Amino acid sequence: MKTRALWRSRWAATVAAIVAFAATTVGVQIGTQEPAAAVDLLEYCDQHPGNWWGYRYEACAEQDVYIVLINAQTLQQTGTVTFHITRRLWLNDGLMRFAETVTVSRKSYTNSGSTVLHDVDMGCSGQCIVDSADAVGLTPPGITSSGTWYYRSTLGANWHTTLHTNMSLEISAPNTIPDSVTWRSPDVRCDTLTYIQGEGCVFPWAIPIASWSTGQGFDDIINHIAYAQGVRGLPGRPGTTPLHRTTDPLTQTANRNIACPSSFPTGTGQSCDEYPFASTSEGAASGIGYSARAVDAVQNYTHGGHLSTFLARQRVIHGDAYWVTVSGATIVSSYPIGGGSGSGGGGSSGGTVSKAEPALVRDNGDSTMKIWRWKSDGSSFDRTNDLQSGAFRLSQVENRVASGDVDGDGDDDIVMAYQNNDGTFSFHVFKNGNSWAGIWYTSGPFSLGPVDGRLVVGDFGGDNKEEPALVRDNGDGTMKIWRWTSDGNSFNQSTHYQSGPFHLGNVADRVAAGDADGDGKDDIVMAYQKPDGTFGFYVFKSGLSASVWYTSGQFHLGPVGNRMVMGDFGGDSKEEPALVRDNGDGTMKIWRWTSDGNSFNGAADYDSGSFHLSAVEDRVAAGDVDGDGKDDIVMAYQKSDGTFSFHVFDAGASWAGVWYTSGQYHLGPVAGRITVGRW
Numbered sequence: 001m002k003t004r005a006l007w008r009s010r011w012a013a014t015v016a017a018i019v020a021f022a023a024t025t026v027g028v029q030i031g032t033q034e035p036a037a038a039v040d041l042l043e044y045c046d047q048h049p050g051n052w053w054g055y056r057y058e059a060c061a062e063q064d065v066y067i068v069l070i071n072a073q074t075l076q077q078t079g080t081v082t083f084h085i086t087r088r089l090w091l092n093d094g095l096m097r098f099a100e101t102v103t104v105s106r107k108s109y110t111n112s113g114s115t116v117l118h119d120v121d122m123g124c125s126g127q128c129i130v131d132s133a134d135a136v137g138l139t140p141p142g143i144t145s146s147g148t149w150y151y152r153s154t155l156g157a158n159w160h161t162t163l164h165t166n167m168s169l170e171i172s173a174p175n176t177i178p179d180s181v182t183w184r185s186p187d188v189r190c191d192t193l194t195y196i197q198g199e200g201c202v203f204p205w206a207i208p209i210a211s212w213s214t215g216q217g218f219d220d221i222i223n224h225i226a227y228a229q230g231v232r233g234l235p236g237r238p239g240t241t242p243l244h245r246t247t248d249p250l251t252q253t254a255n256r257n258i259a260c261p262s263s264f265p266t267g268t269g270q271s272c273d274e275y276p277f278a279s280t281s282e283g284a285a286s287g288i289g290y291s292a293r294a295v296d297a298v299q300n301y302t303h304g305g306h307l308s309t310f311l312a313r314q315r316v317i318h319g320d321a322y323w324v325t326v327s328g329a330t331i332v333s334s335y336p337i338g339g340g341s342g343s344g345g346g347g348s349s350g351g352t353v354s355k356a357e358p359a360l361v362r363d364n365g366d367s368t369m370k371i372w373r374w375k376s377d378g379s380s381f382d383r384t385n386d387l388q389s390g391a392f393r394l395s396q397v398e399n400r401v402a403s404g405d406v407d408g409d410g411d412d413d414i415v416m417a418y419q420n421n422d423g424t425f426s427f428h429v430f431k432n433g434n435s436w437a438g439i440w441y442t443s444g445p446f447s448l449g450p451v452d453g454r455l456v457v458g459d460f461g462g463d464n465k466e467e468p469a470l471v472r473d474n475g476d477g478t479m480k481i482w483r484w485t486s487d488g489n490s491f492n493q494s495t496h497y498q499s500g501p502f503h504l505g506n507v508a509d510r511v512a513a514g515d516a517d518g519d520g521k522d523d524i525v526m527a528y529q530k531p532d533g534t535f536g537f538y539v540f541k542s543g544l545s546a547s548v549w550y551t552s553g554q555f556h557l558g559p560v561g562n563r564m565v566m567g568d569f570g571g572d573s574k575e576e577p578a579l580v581r582d583n584g585d586g587t588m589k590i591w592r593w594t595s596d597g598n599s600f601n602g603a604a605d606y607d608s609g610s611f612h613l614s615a616v617e618d619r620v621a622a623g624d625v626d627g628d629g630k631d632d633i634v635m636a637y638q639k640s641d642g643t644f645s646f647h648v649f650d651a652g653a654s655w656a657g658v659w660y661t662s663g664q665y666h667l668g669p670v671a672g673r674i675t676v677g678r679w
Contacts, residue, residue: 042088052186056206056314059186060088065169069112070177078176079111083118083169089185093200093313096153096190097131100165104136105144115141115173122149126163127190129154153190153201160191160317162204189315195247197312207242207321208314210307214328218303220295221273226329228275228291232489235282236275242321244281245311255283258442259292261426263418265369265436266390271297277307281319284442289490292438294390356623357381358634358646359414359433361401361673363394371414371433373679374646374660378626381646381660387434394673396420399509399562399618400448403433403677404457404466406440407488412677413437415468417455419448427468427484427491432679441484441491450475453562453618453672454504458513458522460542467491469524469543471511473504481524481543497544506530509618509672510557514566514575516549517541517597525549525577527564529557537577537593537600550593550600559584562672563613567622567631569603569651570594576603578633578652580620582613590633590652606653615639619667622652623676625659632656636674638667 045053045060052061062085069079086103102120109116120136128151135147155161165185172178190201214222228234235241246252260272273295276282284290316322355376362370369389374381400417406429407413414430423445431437454471460483461467467486473479481497510527516539517523524540535557537550563580570576574595581589588608593600619636625648626632633649642664650656 042086045086045088054089054186054203054206056202056208057091057093058089059203059206060086062086063183064107065181067116067171067179067181069116069173072175072177079109079113081109081113081116081171082107085167085169085183087167087183087185089165089188091188091201091203093202093315094198096155096192096199096201097150098152098188098201099148099150100185101146101148102136102167103144103146104139104169106142112173112176116176117141117172118145119170119172120145120147121168121170123166123168124151124163125166125184127154127161128152128163128165155190155192155199157192158194160189160193162187162189164188189317191315191317193317196315196317200315202315204320207323208310208316209238209323209325210310211325211327212303212306213326214330216302216306218296218299218306219329220299221303222326223329223331224273224291224293224295225275225324225326227331229324229326230331232289232291234276234289234291236280236324238323238325241282242323243276245279245316245318245320245322246281246283247279247318251281251283251285252278254285255280255290257285257422259284259290259439261420261439263392263396263420263426264292264294264390264439265392265428266294267388269297270294270390271300273300273303279307279311294436355627356412356625356631356676356678357384358621358623358625358636358674358676359403359679360619360636360667360670361394361397361414361416361675363669363671365669367391367393369394371430373433375679376625376627376659379659381625385434387430387436389436392418392428394669394671397673398448399453399672400451400455400470401673401675402455402457402468402513403675404459405464405678406457406466406468406486406491407431407437408463408465408486410678412679414675414677415440415455415457417448417451417468417470423447433675433677434679440486440489450504452504453509454507454511456511456513456524458524458543459515459520460513460522460544461485461494462519462521466522467494469513471504471507471524471526477501477503479504481540483543495544497540497546499546502528508557509562510560510564510579512564512566512577513543514568514577515573516566516575516595516600518572518574518595522575525564525566527557527560527577527579549595549598561613562618563616563620565620565622565633567633567652568624569622569631569653571628571630571651575631576600578622580613580616580633580635586610586612588613590649592652604653606649606655608655611637611647617667618672619670619674621674621676623678625676626650626656634659634674634676636667636670642666 049062065083084107089100091098131152132150136145139145170180189204192199229237236243255278259274264272274292357376360372371387375384396419414433426439427441429437450473459466465486470482483494484491485494506529526538539549559582576595579591590606592603594603615638630651633652645658646660648656
């Protein structure tokens with residue numbers, strides 16, 4: 001289906017007599033429907049004289065021409081005459097030949113104006129010829145003339161050109177100086193471009209509108225466009241910035257590589273859909289923003305055919321503007337991978353928002369991954385719906401996985417930093433851990449190797465939306481905290497923190513985020529091994545300024561590995577660190593601290609019985625899993641029989657038991673990718 005926009009375009013007139021033309025305005029949209037559904041084009045031109053109005057293939061204009069008659073001997077005025085001119089142009093998709101009808105009628109006169117005869121001559125500029133006989137001859141006074149002329153473009157193969165028609169109204173009367181008025185049409189563009197198919201002519205100043213609605217066989221795409229335009233505010237909707245077609249293969253490839261890279265997660269029978277389209281200058285590589293999601297592959301293919309048909313029928317060439325409008329859409333923020341446009345579950349069904357639950361991100365070994373999710377009833381974990389990706393290589397993510405409420409909807413989401421093959425990286429967001437919400441940021445050249453696993457997510461700005469931060473080794477004995485902000489739909493770079501001498505080799509991945517001072521903004525905490533055998537907790541307020549909040553006695557961080565978490569273990573709205581340390585004798589200890597808002601102080605620790613941290617590795621996370629207002633520590637423990645268990649430690653101070661035991665399940669492909677959140 002095609003819909004044409006009705007426009008008016010500036011026209012030029014040269015006059016050899018005294019002619020009054022109305023003022024003109026360029027590019028004012030007055031309708032978006034076919035004339036039969038909105039307005040009659042000729043009627044509209046009659047009601048709005050002085051401008052050319054039209055669609056992609058049809059245009060018209062009406063104008064009064066007032067002429068003063070001058071006596072040839074005395075050079076004195078002998079009368080006046082006013083003619084009303086109506087012009088209508090029809091173009092064709094599939095033909096280089098087009099037609100124009102011109103009607104001239106005498107509207108009024110004074111004195112010798114009653115004797116005026118008129119004639120109409122038509123011409124065509126550029127690569128164009130008049131392809132018919134003269135349709136109007138010398139017309140007697142008071143008689144209306146009307147005729148149709150045909151034109152043909154002489155354009156060669158695989159090219160395009162701009163041309164226009166010219167009208168000359170010639171007047172004569174006894175003993176009167178002959179005069180004429182010329183009036184050109186708006187631009188017409190003809191093309192024989194092979195990628196458009198066939199040949200044809202259009203009015204390039206009339207921006208066409210692609211109009212689609214649900215029920216055409218691609219509802220997933222309709223819903224996505226509605227979301228991208230209405231929620232994300234992306235261009236292309238009528239009345240906003242239009243899209244512009246690009247046929248440059250490099251631009252199209254760049255757009256696709258950013259919006260729909262090979263790592264884009266899709267489920268069975270799905271493919272990646274992007275908006276703005278890859279074939280537009282406003283695509284993902286333009287930097288103005290984009291939306292991408294997994295949709296039904298057949299629907300995606302079908303819509304591609306409809307888009308191609310629209311571009312061909314409206315003869316939209318490289319650089320041309322067009323709009324897109326959809327109707328009947330259901331706006332959803334994301335589609336579950338593997339589930340088309342249907343329901344993707346509702347987070348922790350059966351649990352409540354007051355309890356946090358664990359999730360494991362596991363490599364399937366076939367270049368896909370799965371987010372395994374559980375729900376909490378306050379005393380145990382039960383399985384809930386998972387997310388199965390399409391192509392998504394966790395080797396590009398490693399342990400750069402964290403959770404937080406990045407869109408501000410009250411539920412936590414999972415964020416992964418993914419190293420792209422072109423040397424850039426992207427933040428992938430998984431809403432509630434069970435649907436892919438898109439790529440929220442793609443960098444320029446940026447290697448994640450020096451970041452290692454030091455990705456954290458926190459509300460560093462205090463705006464109730466959490467955002468990621470990367471702690472990166474500069475390779476010169478200093479480090480940088482790279483920070484972003486969230487607008488609820490994407491991440492944008494923010495102010496970074498550049499350290500002085502600070503060796504991240506002494507930190508490893510012992511980095512966590514939490515509101516250590518209780519000011520409503522999260523901070524970044526690092527456990528730093530000092531050369532004298534002690535360690536210090538460095539606190540970076542909102543990720544921007546550093547101070548040491550605690551220095552230990554002799555304490556080697558090696559047995560801690562990367563098992564550091566932050567949580568409000570005391571329920572006082574201030575978060576504090578905990579370290580899980582291997583005692584080297586088949587037992588472990590959870591070392592705990594409290595926060596007074598300016599420093600950390602040692603608190604009661606937890607000593608286990610037999611508990612092998614080699615079976616846990618770095619699979620440790622914190623969250624309030626029982627809903628009592630105090631955070632707890634969760635560990636995923638690989639058992640010798642090939643199953644695993646979630647062990648929960650109440651407020652990190654006592655063992656609350658085994659809350660879940662799996663069937664056969666190897667934790668090796670999970671690595672350290674465990675997170676706890678309120679899904």
